[in-house]
Amino acid sequence: MKSMYEIEKLQLSDPVKNGKVEDIVKRLAFTDAIVERIKQVFISEMELALNMEPSSLQMENTYIPELPDGTENGTFLAMDLGGTNLRVLMMTMKRGEVSNEIVQHYPLPEELRIGCGDKLFDHLAKCIDDFAKEKQLKDDCKYSLGFTFSFPMRQSGLDSGVLVTWTKSFNCPSVVGQDAVLLLRKSLAKYKRTNIEVVAILNDTTGTLMHGALLDKNTRIGIVLGTGSNGCYMERANRVKHWEKQRHGEKHVVVDVEWGAFGDNGVLDFMSTEFDRTVDEGSLLKNSFTFEKYIGGKYLGELCRCILQKLHENDLFLEALSKEQYPKPWTFDSDNVSVIEYGTLNDSWDSLEEIIRTKFATARYSNDDLKIVRYVCGLISKRAAQLVAINTSVLLNRMGEEEGDNITVAIDGSVYKHHPRLRKWIIDYTALWTNDKKCKFMLAEDGSGKGAAIVAAIADKLRLRECSN
Structure with missing residues (x-):
């Protein structure tokens, strides 16, 4: 039995059309070489920022x-x-x-x-x-x-x-x-x-880490994957050069990666597709939040719409729909991608057909059209999951023996909570690319509330400790 967590091979009724569709979207699927290159670029950008050199990552202390x-x-x-x-x-x-x-x-x-x-x-x-x-x-x-x-x-x-x-x-x-x-x-x-x-x-990402650590003492990483995305983690203090206050023998410190802007300096251009560039051109903040635009809930729906529009312009999708009738930019929300992915998991086409009828305003669609939408949603969801997993595995691989063998990742955000296959892919690919740590993902909601109160408690402890010394 095939796993719904794998992207089904596209099988359209016309082999020639099938080949044309696959050729247009092929760069959305990562090769092993691309994955490795993204990893190395992320590591390089992290090291540059930690050493206070120009980088697309903030790596904020x-x-x-x-x-x-x-x-x-x-x-x-x-x-x-x-x-x-x-x-x-x-x-x-x-x-x-x-x-x-x-x-x-x-x-x-x-x-x-x-x-x-x-x-x-x-x-x-x-x-x-x-x-x-x-x-x-x-x-x-x-x-x-x-x-x-x-x-x-x-x-x-x-x-x-x-x-x-x-x-x-x-x-x-x-x-x-x-x-x-x-x-x-x-x-x-x-x-x-x-x-x-x-x-x-x-910020809310640091709050997610703190709340996660309250729930599970093995928590060392906090991630938000919702409208936008970010990550933070416990770093060895001696690796962090930006330190404006007097040091007091700290062994670790929480570093806020600010990975939404990863690639703003062009270091990820090698993996960018024409569809990503179209999304960026139509966004409020052009040439900013590059990484977030690959994975964030604010952008996945528009990315899907742009890909399907290219296929439509090449007479490969919804051929009966005129150019003027095609949905306008930013009218196809990411919720639709999640709903379509639920249908894929359940091997049901009902919700997808409803989306075609309402969002594309047409009842003239074929089984091939449905297969194309499902295929595209699978590709962009898997790519987003792999990108989050790449960053997470890099953070896990930085952790020393003193952190133990079992690390918990506290995570929150609408995309992680509501996108079924993406969540499973993040977990599986992180495990695949992590060297010698076992990783558990834990939903830690309301980091921005509880997490802030926890940090206030820690600030009080630090102040008392400083006074006693």
Whole structure:
């Protein structure tokens, strides 16, 4: 019996047409040589960035030198900024376990996300102040807050994050080049919130690693694979050259890879296809987030549409559909790819036929058309999975004996959660390309909330340790 985790060989009714389709899409399938070359380029870019030389990877030092170890005690706050809603969270920990958690959501209207930076941060402070009043936080107690700020930033310490660029639906130009922690502290001071101290800043990927480590002590890697993608991991401190604070004998530190931008300097052009270039040309940020555009949920649907459009233009797909009727750019969401892949797993064509009828607005399709869509979705999904697995295996292969033989990867994000074959491929290919470590993938949801509170707890421990020395 054939495995649904393998891409079926394309078998159209017309062998000549079959050959033409395969020829157009053939570069989407990786050879062993291409896989090895991507690995070596990723390793090279990592080393360049760690040594503070030009690279498409940021390899940002987060200044988090340890993972939760079961000694975390107290009540901690977290704020999560990254979407159209703001979240404030209060979490109580006893001996490293969460004993209580309260979450409050606050709307973040567009006029605050686009415009004046001071107004945005004043609103964030007001939400924290409202939360403190509603939950009756004691004025005579100090509460440490971890700030999840899921945008590219440069860190000079655990509590310092200078915004490099806004992404997603945010654009407050005056904040670029500013330290988000200092801005939040300044706004909190307006509300006389002296009992709340911002002690750490992190992104959602680092938060996923921290939450994963709370759930499984073998966790050493955090990955987000959703609309966008990123990875972070525990690196040996002596490999990290960028260290602006005084070192205190740290053995490890969490490094934020920022792999969404991997290849922005052209080092991955050898694997780029004409379809990838079309997606990039139509994106909001051209020539940026190169790697993310191969794997992110924001782009997989558009990639599929571009490939099928090329086949349509060559009279190989939906030949009865006119050029004017073909779906316009960015109208074919990645959810459709996941639905089609579910159908492949279940050997069902119903959902695919429904997508053809609704998204392509035609009932004039053949069995060959259905096979082509299924084949293309399989190719781009497998390629995305292999790219994530390449990066993950490289991180695993960097880990020394002190990390043990069993490593857990904490992962979150809509693409990983909802795309069935891609998830299985990531797991299988990571195992195939990892040398001497056994790897387990674990879903760790809400790293941006719980993870930030955990980092606040670790920041408190570090401060107490420093004071005692």
